[in-house]
Amino acid sequence: MMITQDQVDRILRLDGNGLPLVSLYIPAEPDRTGHRALLTRVASLLDRIRPLAEDRSLEHAARLSLRDDIAKIGKSLEEEPHRPGAVAVFSCSGNGVYEQVWLPRSTRERIVVDADPYVRPMLGVLDEYYRTCAVIVDKGTGQVWEHYIDEARELETIRDRTLRKPNYAAGLAEDRVRNKADELSKRHYRRLIGELKQLFGTGRFDLLVVGGHSHEVPVFIEFLPRELRDRLIGSFTVDRETATPADIKQKVRELVSDHAHQEQRQLVGEILEARAARRPGAVGLDETLWAASLAAIRTLAVDEDAVAPGVVCDRDGLLARSGKTCPLCGEPLREVPDIIDELTETVIDDGGEVRHIEPETELRAHQAGALLRFELPPQ
Numbered sequence: 001m002m003i004t005q006d007q008v009d010r011i012l013r014l015d016g017n018g019l020p021l022v023s024l025y026i027p028a029e030p031d032r033t034g035h036r037a038l039l040t041r042v043a044s045l046l047d048r049i050r051p052l053a054e055d056r057s058l059e060h061a062a063r064l065s066l067r068d069d070i071a072k073i074g075k076s077l078e079e080e081p082h083r084p085g086a087v088a089v090f091s092c093s094g095n096g097v098y099e100q101v102w103l104p105r106s107t108r109e110r111i112v113v114d115a116d117p118y119v120r121p122m123l124g125v126l127d128e129y130y131r132t133c134a135v136i137v138d139k140g141t142g143q144v145w146e147h148y149i150d151e152a153r154e155l156e157t158i159r160d161r162t163l164r165k166p167n168y169a170a171g172l173a174e175d176r177v178r179n180k181a182d183e184l185s186k187r188h189y190r191r192l193i194g195e196l197k198q199l200f201g202t203g204r205f206d207l208l209v210v211g212g213h214s215h216e217v218p219v220f221i222e223f224l225p226r227e228l229r230d231r232l233i234g235s236f237t238v239d240r241e242t243a244t245p246a247d248i249k250q251k252v253r254e255l256v257s258d259h260a261h262q263e264q265r266q267l268v269g270e271i272l273e274a275r276a277a278r279r280p281g282a283v284g285l286d287e288t289l290w291a292a293s294l295a296a297i298r299t300l301a302v303d304e305d306a307v308a309p310g311v312v313c314d315r316d317g318l319l320a321r322s323g324k325t326c327p328l329c330g331e332p333l334r335e336v337p338d339i340i341d342e343l344t345e346t347v348i349d350d351g352g353e354v355r356h357i358e359p360e361t362e363l364r365a366h367q368a369g370a371l372l373r374f375e376l377p378p379q
């Protein structure tokens, strides 16, 4: 159920080939009562598209495909999710397409029937996670790992010839043996780097980390060309022979988390600075909600712990902390338990970026802030 980069790429390429494609998102709470509630919500979402499956104005093949989608999605989600977050499903039975993925954060529930998959909520969530390449170097061996969200998998191991037992009897002087060994490890490093260049060249990874023996890692890093060094966020010491995949995963997780926190602090700094310099920025929940209501948010920063009740206008999407009627259209406002949730979904729908701020920063007291596309008109 865990999402992989391959699966994301596959979903982005999906196409109904003339048949309707169903995209469904549902927040997941992994406990029994939560799961029962989830199934009720899924059934009600599927009921919304049931009339379409009976619509005689659609071609027979399209109706048949939709009917199969509804049956398949309902059945497949009966299995309980194991982690909190959200489940996304992309289905087009007529083309044999069925993709179900777990997302690490909750999304708003929705169902969309279209010629293409509705991917924006999925990309909006995944946008926050780095795709990290971890390479474990050792004399003659290079292990390449892919780390994404909270999963690690080995992509490949590259082995090269080494001089394990120098043959002094053959008459080689000791320094000549060492030179030969150095030459072999250089060749090995070059080959490994060629492989990494190819992996990064396809856009598969955002970040690079290097692990290995303390005497080898710095030497290998010296070999990295500029384009790979720019992606390098850190290195760690590990013995490839004795380290378990869990050890490596833990080391990588620490480096990636430090890097993420550093970027999050930097973003908060940029937002406060923009506001202070009178550049388009929003600080505080009221201002940020107003900015989101006007689709002005380019990058939203919300404190990880922020939760606040609020109100929304179902007609034009206005978001606010309180109020009875919409200041834009005069319609009555609907109360929601968490306006921050509505805020992040609105920003994703409008094509903005969302960043959850984990470390304690000045944003904690303000709950939310944003870099804006334009200066806000007065509220």
Ligand SMILES: [Zn+2]
Binding pocket: 313, 314, 315, 316, 317, 318, 326, 327, 328, 329, 330, 331
């Ligand atoms: Zn309104």
